[in-house]
Structures are given as C-alpha cells and as structure tokens.
Amino acid sequence: GESVGLHLPTLSVQEGDNSIINCAYSNSASDYFIWYKQESGKGPQFIIDIRSNMDKRQGQRVTVLLNKTVKHLSLQIAATQPGDSAVYFCAENFWGSQGNLIFGKGTKLSVKP
Amino acid sequence: DSGVTQTPKHLITATGQRVTLRCSPRSGDLSVYWYQQSLDQGLQFLIQYYNGEERAKGNILERFSAQQFPDLHSELNLSSLELGDSALYFCASSPGDRGDIQYFGAGTRLSVL
Numbered sequence: 450g451e452s453v454g455l456h457l458p459t460l461s462v463q464e465g466d467n468s469i470i471n472c473a474y475s476n477s478a479s480d481y482f483i484w485y486k487q488e489s490g491k492g493p494q495f496i497i498d499i500r501s502n503m504d505k506r507q508g509q510r511v512t513v514l515l516n517k518t519v520k521h522l523s524l525q526i527a528a529t530q531p532g533d534s535a536v537y538f539c540a541e542n543f544w545g546s547q548g549n550l551i552f553g554k555g556t557k558l559s560v561k562p
Numbered sequence: 563d564s565g566v567t568q569t570p571k572h573l574i575t576a577t578g579q580r581v582t583l584r585c586s587p588r589s590g591d592l593s594v595y596w597y598q599q600s601l602d603q604g605l606q607f608l609i610q611y612y613n614g615e616e617r618a619k620g621n622i623l624e625r626f627s628a629q630q631f632p633d634l635h636s637e638l639n640l641s642s643l644e645l646g647d648s649a650l651y652f653c654a655s656s657p658g659d660r661g662d663i664q665y666f667g668a669g670t671r672l673s674v675l
Binding site: 480481483485491492493494495498538540542549550551552553554555 | 564566595597604605606607610618620652654660661663664665666667668669
C-alpha cells in the first residue's frame with residue numbers, strides 16, 4: 450500500500466484496548482471539526498464531527514472531545530480492532546472563512562493482534 | 563463507497579504535459595472541493611466550487627485551474643506539469659457551501675516522470 454506521510458506520529462495499540470488520538474487545531478475561531486480515517490490507497494472517510502457549541506459527541510465505538518480553551522481535539526476509539534489501523538486526520542473549519550477544511554498532519558494508528 | 567467518483571484512478575505523464583482530473587459529486591451535493599495530498603505536505607486545499615461558481619481558493623498554483631459544470635461535475639486541469647506535482651488529488655463534495663461533512667472520492671494518483 451502507499452504511504453500518506455513519511456513522518457507521521459504513530460500510535461501502536463493492542464487489539465481490544467482503547468485508543469486515544471490527539472489533535473491541536475490552529476484557529477480559535479474554528480467552529481466545526483471533523484475526524485477522518487484514511488486507509489492505505491483510499492480517500493479520507495468521515496468518522497465523526499462536532500460543532501464548537503459541544504464538548505463531547507459519541508458515535509459507534511468512537512467519541513470526540515473538544516477543549517476550546519486549549520484548542521485541542523481528541524478521538525477515542527473503544528475496543529480497537531485491526532480494521533481500525535489507518536491514518537487519522539482532524540480537520541477544522543471556521544465561520545467567516547471559506548468552506549474548505551484545514552487538515553492536521555495525521556496520526557498513524559497501528560493495531561497489534 | 564462515499565458516492566463521490568473520481569477518474570482516472572491513476573495517471574502517468576511526463577513533465578511539461580497537461581492532464582485533466584474528473585470528479586462527480588454525491589447526488590444532491592452542490593459543493594466540490596479539490597485537495598492535493600503529497601508525502602511531505604499532507605492534505606492541502608486547492609479550490610472549491612459551489613453550484614457552478616468558484617467559492618474559495620487555497621494554495622492552488624497558476625498552472626492549475628478548475629471548473630464546475632451545470633451538471634455539477636468538476637474538472638481539475640493541471641498544466642506544464644513538474645515532477646513536484648506528483649501527488650494524490652482528491653475531490654470531496656458537500657451539500658452546502660460550508661460547515662458540512664465533506665465526503666471524499668478515492669483519489670487520482672498522478673505520477674509525473
């Protein structure tokens with residue numbers, strides 16, 4: 450498969466453990482945030498989003514936490530599975546700007562069986 | 563399957579040439595975004611079209627141009643290609659012009675030799 454980045458932070462977890470992926474975003478005016486998962490050879494896939502009027506949002510096996518005070522996002526994956534192995538990106542969008550997303554550098558999650 | 567279709571999947575060409583990448587958005591989506599992903603730069607926003615009109619511009623080179631047609635499909639034209647243009651090019655679509663989930667296609671891998 451192809452690599453999406455040569456110098457990505459890597460998180461290695463055991464199958465069944467919980468994973469926490471962190472992201473520092475850049476703009477205090479950002480009001481919408483998305484987490485994407487990118488598997489080798491594929492496009493980014495939407496996981497979960499959160500707006501700035503929320504601190505926490507839960508999906509199926511995933512939770513996103515937003516700390517606006519320190520401009521920090523985290524993605525928690527419960528009971529991590531081998532299929533979760535991928536690169537995870539956070540992205541932000543801020544009101545008054547254009548519609549495009551600003552992506553973070555990404556974190557590579559490696560799940561050991 | 564995100565519903566966003568990109569063609570071709572792979573493109574190999576020589577320096578100085580011109581290529582056209584095509585994107586069909588999800589049914590009902592009015593916005594199309596183009597992103598470039600290279601190994602050392604991550605996902606970089608190029609340009610956004612909304613309902614046929616250019617809405618936002620990112621770090622798009624003057625050698626690159628795009629358009630969105632009345633049927634809402636979009637084309638990204640890359641000319642006078644250089645080795646450094648080799649990258650993955652992704653198209654994404656969303657219903658509105660901002661603050662929406664963007665759904666990504668599988669990408670076009672461009673190799674300039």
